[in-house]
Amino acid sequence: MSAEDWQLLWFTGRMAALSTCLVLPVGLALAWSLARARWRGKALVEALVSLPLVLPPVVTGLVLLKLFGRRGPLGHWLYQHLGWEVVFTWKAVVLALAVMSLPLFVWAARASLQEVNPLLEQLARTLGAGEWRVLFTITLPLARRGIIAGTMLAFARALGEFGATIMVAGNIPGQTTTLPVAIYYSVELGKDSRAWMLAGLSATLAFLAIWATQRLLRRPKR
């Protein structure tokens, strides 16, 4: 493996990890409010979050490109206030990965939050626990399995994302190229052996993610 391949692997892993770190707090807040609270516009938000799951990834990428481009409403704001260029930078990679993996996390976390018996939370309140303590000592630990599974699903999805990434981040070697994108261009340029090697790397990463999930989900020994 060349230095370039190592860089590719390291970059893809880092981007997926960053996107997962972004998905986790946002996704938890979303999953909790979808599972527990009653509010107006809930159905709309639910649909919006799930949209990247059913839309072709390229379409999601196109929407992101237009939103976050220099002249797009969000991109313009970010450039003016923070001086951020998003499109065709590593920020766009993280954005694309996060948007694509968010629904997977929200679905898994939401289902497990709904399973938590509200009586246990209410009982904790009668014992004097405030809302944050209830959340961190009762709700989240009881929904632990779904949250871990959702995190791993999101991470694995981020590792393999292609369509949306190529639309918003393009293929700038060393700057925005991720593993799947590199595989695609290797085949395109007729470098089949490199494509196979990268595919092998990709599969190894995926297996590692599954293995780690199973380790974490194993029931604690008594």
Place this chain on the structure above:
Amino acid sequence: MNHGLRASFVKRFDDAVVIEICGLALGPDPEVTVLFGPSGCGKTTVLRCLAGLERPDEGTILFGEEVWFASAGRRPLPPQRRKVGFVPQDYALFPHLSVERNIGYGLYGLPAGERRGRVAEAMRWLGLEGLEGRRPGALSGGQQQRAALARALVVRPRLLLLDEPLCALDAPARLRVRNQLRRMLRRLSIPTLLVTHDRADALALGDTLWVMNQGKLLQHGLAHEVFSRPANLEAAAIVAIETVQPGRVLKTAGGLATVAVGAATLTALPLDLETAAEEVYVCIRAEEVILVKGPSVPSSARNCLAGTVCSLAREGPMVRVGLDCGFPLAALLTPQACEEMFLHQGDAVSALIKAPHIHLIPRPD
């Protein structure tokens, strides 16, 4: 000054079920008050409203000087600040925490040493030593109940709310745990409100008792009083008095009333003067009826009714005997008594009932 708990409130549900609690009061004394009624009559909702887990639609809940709930636009006091020990029907132990951490959950914020001391004390007190590290799922029903009780008690609540504490136990454990629970509740000096639909539990555990049906409180009194002297027909049905028959007061003299029931005439203690009515219901508890085979013998019981045995049916550890004494009458005997008397269907017997055991309820025309 502490006046204990006073609650009057209304709670409505979407499907038109209404809970209307009027004048529920728990004295400041550490006694056990039972809320007795059939399943689904709203007992649990009452407890949840008192614990602050459910918000009534109107009314007030006061505890001493504190306002827990007042419908006049004020925010109810949240459950965190009511300092109430709540033990729900299935105990709701935290499944992911050890027994020790379950019990210590409410002691958050105390120094670790004091917390450990209080948890250990509660575990010793409730006989849970050696189970510190277990998960709730690995405990028996009785142990779970005691762990839930310990968790509620370590925080030194001002009021204890128990929802069907014996319901989740099987029959053999139930009797043993009932006795344990009674001893514990006697030793605690915390006013307790206990919900049950079981008469034996209510009598064993309660000092005073409220009868509840279809969302309303019907009667309040000493537990055994309410069971033998229900105030009206609805309460008589809830406390399951075996014989309830319409009758008519013929005369009252010398502190006794003569009542005609069916073809028989009974002597009973009369009603209060203010509710004196001619038309009454006659209530007789089956276990107060004594049977004598053959013709009557002289006895101190004021009522001696000749009758025939119509039916014999096993009812738990007892036998329920259906009689025709000019009106249908039920008696509850031990199987041994039935055997020794060679009691069979069609036998002629005499039923003896003391006058104070015949309770009269006014009957609206």
